[in-house]
Amino acid sequence: MTTTGADLTCLVDHQPVTLENGLQLAELDTNLRNRIKRDYPKAKVTDYICGHHLLKYRLERVDAMINADLKQTKKINHKLTRALQSDDYDIIDVNEVLTKSLTFGQRVSDGVARFGGSWSFIGIFMFVLLGWMLVNGLHLFGVNFDNYPYILLNLVLSCVAAVQAPIIMMSQNRSADRDRMMAENDYHVNLKSEHELRLLHAKVDHLAQNQVPHTMEIERFQLEILGEIRQELAELRATPKTPPKP
Numbered sequence: 001m002t003t004t005g006a007d008l009t010c011l012v013d014h015q016p017v018t019l020e021n022g023l024q025l026a027e028l029d030t031n032l033r034n035r036i037k038r039d040y041p042k043a044k045v046t047d048y049i050c051g052h053h054l055l056k057y058r059l060e061r062v063d064a065m066i067n068a069d070l071k072q073t074k075k076i077n078h079k080l081t082r083a084l085q086s087d088d089y090d091i092i093d094v095n096e097v098l099t100k101s102l103t104f105g106q107r108v109s110d111g112v113a114r115f116g117g118s119w120s121f122i123g124i125f126m127f128v129l130l131g132w133m134l135v136n137g138l139h140l141f142g143v144n145f146d147n148y149p150y151i152l153l154n155l156v157l158s159c160v161a162a163v164q165a166p167i168i169m170m171s172q173n174r175s176a177d178r179d180r181m182m183a184e185n186d187y188h189v190n191l192k193s194e195h196e197l198r199l200l201h202a203k204v205d206h207l208a209q210n211q212v213p214h215t216m217e218i219e220r221f222q223l224e225i226l227g228e229i230r231q232e233l234a235e236l237r238a239t240p241k242t243p244p245k246p
Contacts, residue, residue, distance in 0.1 A: 010050040022048040080199045113171035
């Protein structure tokens with residue numbers, strides 16, 4: 001049997017509704033229909049609800065989506081802010097720590113390594129070698145303390161190499177400590193950056209999966225509400241005005 005417009009009543013206030021200003025529950029989306037059934041458990045999908053009461057449930061649905069998005073966004077922002085302000089990662093100034101912990105021997109080893117790896121050292125060393133060999137080979141100034149094959153020179157060079165090698169190794173050990181501390185810093189920085197990126201990805205995913213669909217659904221509700229308001233205005237304009245009694 002076909003239901004006529006005169007037989008339709010709103011399930012909320014049981015007032016008559018027409019097909020133009022009422023909707024069947026089956027025509028509504030699941031979330032909106034469940035909200036109505038929450039207040040009216042005995043409601044059926046074949047029941048009708050007028051636009052006035054349907055507007056209230058639509059506004060509740062919009063408020064629920066907005067509050068859910070704000071709650072989730074606030075939660076993610078709180079985690080992100082806490083991650084940015086976290087002091088759990090031990091980031092140190094490598095240069096400052098190493099400078100404060102320098103001993104006299106370490107300063108000397110750094111200076112020797114720095115000078116031994118420069119062109120100045122090479123130039124001075126070559127000048128001393130050539131001068132030594134020229135003085136002893138040509139007997140300049142009457143000096144002849146180390147004849148060819150310059151055994152004393154070989155001994156001096158061996159002593160210099162024997163002393164210079166461990167000093168340079170001490171400096172290299174400090175360089176290894178510097179590299180180790182910088183590697184630890186990089187690890188902590190990367191760990192913190194990874195944590196922040198995960199939170200940013202969660203925020204972007206929330207925006208893409210929830211807020212954007214919710215925004216589109218809210219816009220759809222707005223269009224439906226505007227359509228109903230326009231329809232009611234049209235009905236009010238079409239209603240003939242009763243002239244005032246004399």
